[in-house]
Amino acid sequence: MENKKAFYITTAIAYASGKPHIGNVYDPVAADAVARFKRSQGYDVFFCTGTDEHGQKIENKATAAGVTPQQFVDGVAGQIKDIWDMLGISYDHFIRTTDSYHISAVQKIFERLLAQGDIYKDKYEGWYCEPCESFFTDTQAESGVCLDCGRPLRREHEEAYFFKMSKYQDRLMKYIDENPDFIIPDSRRKEMVNNFLKPGLQDLCVSRSSFTWGIPVLSDPKHVTYVWLDALTNYITALGFDGEQGGEKYAKYWPADVHIIGKDIIRFHMIYWPIFLMALGEPLPKKIFAHPWMLSGMDKMSKSRGNVVYPDDLIRHFGLDGVRYYLLSEMPFASDGTITYENVILRYNNDLANTLGNLVARTLSMTKKYFGGVIPSPEGTTEFDEDLKATAKAAYDGYVNNMEEYHLSDALDAVFSLARRANKYIDETAPWALAKDEEKRPVLATVIYNLLECIRILGVLLTSAIPTSAEKILASLGVNDQTLESAKEYGKLAVGGEVGESFVLFARIDSQKKLAEIEAENAAK
């Protein structure tokens, strides 16, 4: 048997402090599309996602809710997992930083780094809010008051462990120079290099003693491991790295092919994470894709602005694939995307209902009407065939090339260009006119065959973005092969097979009615 090439892809783990909004969900959806794409290419994909469950904020929220931190994160992690499932995220492993294997691995890692002198004890100084028990940095504390409660801050310090970042700085610089594609988009790399690496790295605080909800430091239990050493290591502990070594899975999948993250946590992935790995003597990830944010209207989504859009609400209104399609098609590669209900409806109606769904419906309907639902043998030709085939080829190439570069919306657009071309082909060839002339029957057969074949290719190319609908399309054609390879070659659809009845893939949405419905719902909240 062939030995399939491994592909390890991760999302950032979601902070389990509350229910994720639509902006938080681009990360897993984008990663899922890539994971499905790589699977369709025949890779042995391991797709990991999960939750980050420690820290002061969670401890405070749990206290406020009158539950233990563990109870609190159990609830939120469940919620996050439910939403991931609702979105069809095809993860292979869901890691929680409260999982016991993760905890013990992090503890071992901490001790190792301490023993080899990369971690040392010092004082952490910052602006402290007594009631909230929280530290703030100079930039955060500019106003002089606590960001949570608004009370005045005072200068405070506590004992803490630090990681010697400077020790690895040159090695990291060299790695980044030698691997310019390590982080995409490129502008992000420059930001990090110029703002952090060139001026010289400061050491990173890796423990805290002002709160307790974290992974205890074995040799000094009044300290808990502080965020990044805990959170980032999930990428290897999820594969079974126990702090000393990994098992079979680790050997197979590490280093990661890509970490999909939001642009807000680039620094941690491009600087701290590689340095931790260097200190552990483990290989560095191959690529980091830092995607932009999905904004609500023109603003960042936040509860105080009252513009938060939740994925489960969206799914209820627009379906799973409607939401996935919107996120993937509307987010540019390097600049922020926006989401409004109006735009979701526009994209849904224009692309999914009118262009794609209607194409499928009219093609199946004609197959039924003119050929009794049997895939006809293409025995004639029209002057439009070659252009249609060329478009199918271009759609395939455009899809694959853009997906490889993580240009997800461009990849989708390339696919839809085939759907648009196929709709045009119907008008050009006017099958209803051909059907009136018995002599034209071979030509009619060709037209219908070509349309069905285009739909098949569309079905295959859409499995990564809108898997449920893609499957419906392929099922209606009686096609099982979803490999990318099967869409590369035109004409693979077998003649003589039976196709299903015409159906509505995406029902058109009445914009006015839907918006009113949503407004009423939000008012009732």
Added chain:
RNA sequence: CGCGGAGUAGAGCAGUCCGGUAGCUCGUCGGGCUCAUAACCCGGAGGUCAUGUGGUUCAAAUCCCAUCUCCGCAACCA
């Protein structure tokens, strides 16, 4: 002068690396078709490609320079 990115039709974007008819989607106006989900197809209008009567060139959205505007980053909230 902190660093980086961006400014292209009413909106959202591609094209810029490798100079040579300004392109896509949506919207809008007009027409066509009837297989189809009031869907689909065609055509029109709409852009001095931020500014500079800048530079290089036979030729600049594309390369160089200056200016203006917007956005991101500038160290431990994830």
